[in-house]
Each structure stands twice: as structure tokens, then as C-alpha cells.
Amino acid sequence: MKKAIEELQPYIPEQPLEELQSELGLSKLVRLSANENPYGTSETVKDAVVNWAYSQSNRYPDGDATELRNLISEKFSLDPKQIVFGVGLDEVIVMLSRVFLEPGDEELISSPTFSEYALHAEIEEAVIKKVPVLANGGIDFSNMLKAITPKTKLVWICNPNNPTGTFENVKDIEHFVSQVPADTLVLVDEAYIDFVSEPNATAMDLTKKYPNIVVMRTFSKAYGLANFRVGYAVFSKEVAEQVQKVRLPYNVNSIAQEAATAAFKDQKFVDEVVKNNAEQRTQLEAFFDEQGIKHYQSQANFIFFEYKDADKLADYLLHNGYLIRTGLRPNWLRITVGTADDNQNIERLIKEFSK
Structure with a gap:
């Protein structure tokens, strides 16, 4: 076997959502960790x-x-x-x-x-x-x-x-x-x-x-x-x-x-996805600004932000039904821009945790 393979740290894919949801005993779990499209697929x-x-x-x-x-x-x-x-x-x-x-x-x-x-x-x-x-x-x-x-x-x-x-x-x-x-x-x-x-x-x-x-x-x-x-x-x-x-x-x-x-x-579907994402991204970045949470200005469907107790916040969100991405940089988290309802819940949960 190649030595490079023996020493390799493999890319670890997302755990199946249903499996994680069952482990945590949650009635609902939304994955905002993989930059997936929350609006589904064109009919x-x-x-x-x-x-x-x-x-x-x-x-x-x-x-x-x-x-x-x-x-x-x-x-x-x-x-x-x-x-x-x-x-x-x-x-x-x-x-x-x-x-x-x-x-x-x-x-x-x-x-x-x-x-x-x-x-x-x-x-x-x-x-x-x-x-x-x-x-x-x-x-x-x-x-x-x-x-x-x-x-x-x-x-x-x-x-x-x-x-x-x-x-x-x-x-x-x-x-x-x-x-x-x-x-x-x-x-x-x-x-x-x-x-x-x-x-x-x-x-x-x-x-x-x-x-x-x-x-x-x-x-x-x-x-x-x-x-x-x-x-x-x-x-x-x-x-x-x-x-x-x-x-x-x-x-x-x-x-x-x-x-x-x-x-x-079906470019009409893609245009609608992009429009919704831009609106929700702007809203979520405005929330981070209001809360004094440092983040990079995003042009994607996710936001990378810094938080002092990042792992604890991610764990709190997870046990309240939202999975976000950890481990990319110490004290930083990446969150996929979700639907309006999900983003409102995320904002509420971050406020609760920050009290």
C-alpha cells in the first residue's frame, strides 16, 4: 500500500440525516452543514x-x-x-x-x-x-x-x-x-x-x-x-x-x-432559488451584524462566522434541530442559508444561547 494512503486523513461525508435524528431523539433535524439547496429540485x-x-x-x-x-x-x-x-x-x-x-x-x-x-x-x-x-x-x-x-x-x-x-x-x-x-x-x-x-x-x-x-x-x-x-x-x-x-x-x-x-x-427555478437565497443571506448577515458576530461577506449560499464558544453553540443548535458545520477553523462555524422559517429559528436560538 502507498504510504500516502496509510497516512491519509480522508474526507468524511455527512452522517445520514435520519440516522443522526434518531440518535438525538429529535422529531425534526434540518441540515445546514452541507450547503445543500433548501428549496428542493425543479418539478x-x-x-x-x-x-x-x-x-x-x-x-x-x-x-x-x-x-x-x-x-x-x-x-x-x-x-x-x-x-x-x-x-x-x-x-x-x-x-x-x-x-x-x-x-x-x-x-x-x-x-x-x-x-x-x-x-x-x-x-x-x-x-x-x-x-x-x-x-x-x-x-x-x-x-x-x-x-x-x-x-x-x-x-x-x-x-x-x-x-x-x-x-x-x-x-x-x-x-x-x-x-x-x-x-x-x-x-x-x-x-x-x-x-x-x-x-x-x-x-x-x-x-x-x-x-x-x-x-x-x-x-x-x-x-x-x-x-x-x-x-x-x-x-x-x-x-x-x-x-x-x-x-x-x-x-x-x-x-x-x-x-x-x-x-x-429550467432556468426559472434556478433564478427563484438564487433570489430566495440572496434575500435570506442578506437577512442573516444583518442579524450577525446586529449581534456583533464577525463574519465574512458572503456571495454563496452559506456564511462563515466567528463565535467564541463555537462548538458549544453548534451543539446547542444541533440539539434544537439544526446541524451546522464545525471544524473548518478554530472558533468559526459555517451555516448554509436556509429558508425564511429556518433562518428565523436560527436567529432565535443564537439569541437564546448568547444570553
Whole structure:
């Protein structure tokens, strides 16, 4: 066995909600720890999945996800060959790490950020270099540039960043990419980009200008398809061809493709989700400001905030029916922006605990 595997601290997924609820003896438990969409899924997705069900279960899926590929390429004016699909962005991260990292190579990340970037670099026995975020939670592009060496193969930019929720505009990303060596890939993870209030937030067009930038998207968040596991990355055509070599055949199953295709076509549902999230995010941040609770300005569907007795507060919320994310930074918590009712309850519970 590889030594890197023996020493690896694996990513630990969320405990099944029903199981945790039963353990705690609660009549209701709301998960606000995984940045899931609290508004569910488009009705068109339900119809598409029910209509497909078992009709072709004896056949392999479309290995190219042709219909979904064409819809995405049309929306962003891409060559369809630029797109590589994965079973969620998790598989895309695995593919990128496998293709570009060898033992001794370096990967550069902000800190804190999504833990799977470093996890899969460790598996490939690469060196992970971390650059702390700025005081406002944003990415420190200046020090990221200084940290790049001839051994740096991958640079990760999560935008908006998880867990800080902070957002970097395309102009700043392009200025950074233009200074990065051509043989170093800049990976822009836009899992939460739909929630950004600013127009023209995506860096997708930069893939047509810079061959060393990759933009990644998922259907797990704004589209509400976390259970279906569909993600994709957009490369230059030349790089995409190399990554396709390690993609498992038929990796995205037919039901997932049907769901993602239907969801992609129902932009009205996504717009409503984004609108509700923005309203509730503003309300929750205003509450934190009123209570004097430090937080980063979020452009995602979650808020990262500091609290002196963070673990005790999280435990109090848990035993009152709300699960939020701990362990990302000492005395900091991440909470998914929920529905209006859930956020009102959260505010009430935090006030009660703070007395």
C-alpha cells in the first residue's frame, strides 16, 4: 500500500440525516452543514426522471452526455470538446490530480478552502502549499504568485470560496492568470457561482483566451441535484483531450444526465432559488451584524462566522434541530442559508444561547 494512503486523513461525508435524528431523539433535524439547496429540485427534473425510469436500465448510458454537453456549450459559446463530465466535481478533482500531479510536484491553495483539493494531491504524493486568505476572507493573489515555483503544477481558486463565501471578480482572476507560468494550471471552482449577486461573475470566457485555466461547475447547489452527482470542467480543447483519457467510461449515469438536462433547461427555478437565497443571506448577515458576530461577506449560499464558544453553540443548535458545520477553523462555524422559517429559528436560538 502507498504510504500516502496509510497516512491519509480522508474526507468524511455527512452522517445520514435520519440516522443522526434518531440518535438525538429529535422529531425534526434540518441540515445546514452541507450547503445543500433548501428549496428542493425543479418539478421538471421529477418528471424527466419518472418518465425515464427503467426504460433503458439494461443499456449503458451515453458516455459523452451529448445532450447536456450541447446545452452547456451553447449557453457559454464553447466547443463541446472543451467539456469533461464527472460524477460530481469530486470526480473531476480526482481526474485533475491524477493527470497533472506526480510525486514531488506542488499544488497551491488558499487557506481555508475546500479540503478535497489537498486530499487528492496527497494521494498523488504532491506537496501542498497554503497561502492564508486576506483579512476579509478573500484570496491573496499577490502572495499566491510569490508562492509559485517551477514545481507548481496546479493552483486552486474556489470562487466563491468555500468556506469563506467570498468572491473574486473576473478582472482580478484574469490579472492573476496572466502572470502565472503557462505550464501551471489555474483551476477555478465555480460550484457556488450561481449565487453571486454581481453580473457576469463567471470566468468561463477566460478558457477561450488562456490555455492554462480550467473552470468547473456543478449541478449540486443552485440546481438542487446533490444526490444525482453531476459536475463538469471546461478546458482548452488540447488539455480536455488529455483529461478525457482518465475519465471512466459511462461515468455519469443516464438518470443523472436526464435530471441535469431537465434542470439546466429550467432556468426559472434556478433564478427563484438564487433570489430566495440572496434575500435570506442578506437577512442573516444583518442579524450577525446586529449581534456583533464577525463574519465574512458572503456571495454563496452559506456564511462563515466567528463565535467564541463555537462548538458549544453548534451543539446547542444541533440539539434544537439544526446541524451546522464545525471544524473548518478554530472558533468559526459555517451555516448554509436556509429558508425564511429556518433562518428565523436560527436567529432565535443564537439569541437564546448568547444570553
